[in-house]
Structures are given as structure tokens and as C-alpha cells.
Amino acid sequence: MRKLLYIFSLCLLVTTCNDGDVFEVVLDFEDDLTLCSEVSEDYLLYKIKNTPYESLSLIFPATSANDLIFNPTESPYTDQLVINATTIRFNYRTYNGNPEDLICALIPDPSVNITNDYEAASGAIAEFVTTFVDQDDDGIPTEIEDLNTDGDNDPSTNPTDSDTDGIPDYLDVDDDNDNVLTKNENPDVNDDGDFSDALNTDGDDLPNYLDDDDDGDGVPTRLEDEDMSNSPTNDFDEGSQTPNVARYLDATAVESYAVSGFLQNSYDRIITVSFTILNANLEILNTDSINFGTYTSTIINYFED
Ligand SMILES: [Ca+2]
Ligand SMILES: [Ca+2]
Ligand SMILES: [Ca+2]
């Protein structure tokens, strides 16, 4: 209410403010939305700002159809929710204190009260656009991992799969399938974003992260795993002249072990949902389109063995 009074005072002072009875509230919130984790039967998205304390919130049922908003099968995915003022509601509220512990709480903070509550009328539209990006977070950016042989800049079409294991390089945390994670094979030795200096122990045509025989001794790295833990990095030949160098990087250690397993592979799906409220018709606002904000989350996906 303080802000309303402030804006109203400005209107009185500025002679060009001739809207008469219309108060314009500026919704100068940050863009980021928060999702209440305490509420299970509904999705409750909100954002808060201070000075004065205000919130924008959108609540809608956590149905399987609405689950797709946060984890769609295609990107972009766009659709609308029709606000009905019962199960699907959009509110602009003001408070006499910080509502942080009020909005999601099953037992609200008794010292904070809602001082004004403006609600979008039935028929208003909550329009959303969901997009996602997949990445393996292995230290090598997707645009470098995918050779883009089809020229469409989409790594998921005609994906580069160096080790032909069915997992595209941009989602593969072990690009040569040698059971040493790409990020642990020094793909960018001086960490400057240029991968031309990738570690290449045996000096052949392939850097270690794409070489399934890193030391070029004829025994695949994956099989130089003495304890057969699916991790060749902790296996050393104590009789070697370089006993501190792991077998897979020691060309004089050529024992082969019957390893059958592979590292489990997972990748991140970074999901972004942006909401716009249309025809909100809040009595306090003179705009019909409200940029509600953006919610971002990350889901970890696993490939089947
Ligand atoms: Ca692969
Ligand atoms: Ca990769
Ligand atoms: Ca390798």
C-alpha cells in the first residue's frame, strides 16, 4: 500500500499524469520464480519482493498433464492454463511483513498478514513456454563435442558418437568407453577452453578422452583394471619402472584383466519454464499482459546399461 500511495503522490505532483482514477502499479520483480516444495497436490509458483513486501503467485493442480510443464518430452513445449479462480489462480498480494514463510507454509507465520489481494478473474490465461537443454557436464561444451555434420546446430540429430556405444558424445560422460571419465582424462590441460592441448599420452591421433588405449600398449584402457572395479585409475604395476603411473598410462604394464562392466552414464536436462499471464484484468493494473517470470530446474537422466 505504501507503494500505491507513493505512486499516487507522484500522480498528484506530475501534471501530465492525467489518468484520473487509474493507479499504475509497477511490478518490478526479479524474473526468477520459486516452486513450493511443501505443497504436493498443487504446483505453486511464486516470487516475492521487498520494500514493500509483495508477491505474484500462480497455483494449479499437480496433474500428470501439468507435470509435462516441468518435464516435457519435446522442446519447446508451449500451452496454456485457463485461470478459473478456484483450482487455477493467479494473485498479486501485498503484505505487512516478509511473506517468505507464509506462501508455502502449511502453518503460516502468524505475524505476517496479507494486506491486499488482487486476483486474476476467471478466463485469464497463463501461457507457458518450456524449453530444455541436455548436456553431460564432462568439461567439453556441446558445440565442440558434436561435429555438426548435418549443419543444423542440433546435436541430437546425426549425433557424433565417437565410441559408437549409442550415447552421443554430448551426453556421454565417457566418450571413449574406457571407464575413465572424460573430465578425468585432461581434455583441456591448461583449462582455457581450447581443447587442442588435450592430453595425449601415447602421442597418436587421438587425445586420451577419445582414445580407448591411452598408453598405446595394445591393451585397452578398460582392461588395465587390476581390481576390476570399472575404474582403471587406481591400478598400478609395482614392478614397473614407473610404479606411480597407473597401468592404463604405463606402456610397460601390459596385463589384461577380464573386466566386463562399464561406467553408468547420466546427463543433465536443464529445463526453463516461462509464464505470461494474459487478460489478467487485475483492478490495480492497467496492463493485460504480465510477465510472471521464469522457473529453472535440472533433472538427471540415466541411460540404461
Ligand atoms: Ca558414446
Ligand atoms: Ca561427452
Ligand atoms: Ca581414453
Ligand SMILES: [Ca+2]
Ligand atoms: Ca598399460
